[in-house]
Amino acid sequence: MPYLSPNALADDRIGGGHPEGLFEAWANLYRRYAQAIDATDRDDRAFLQDFWYPDVEAGAARRLLGRAVRQIG
Numbered sequence: 750m751p752y753l754s755p756n757a758l759a760d761d762r763i764g765g766g767h768p769e770g771l772f773e774a775w776a777n778l779y780r781r782y783a784q785a786i787d788a789t790d791r792d793d794r795a796f797l798q799d800f801w802y803p804d805v806e807a808g809a810a811r812r813l814l815g816r817a818v819r820q821i822g
Contacts, residue, residue: 778803 753761763771781802788796 781800785797785800785802788800
């Protein structure tokens, strides 16, 4: 990205075209997965009972919604 200074480019880890906050979004997902894995390792069923993290069903629902929107438009 030619408009960035050399100092800014040294810290830039994501190319143009990606939305701001992309790293934070992935960090949030990984944190929730890590919390679920930790609770599972500790057999903390009380924590897991009310704890939500995206799973295969959430991903499948997103795909279904995307297909429905494309069919409408």
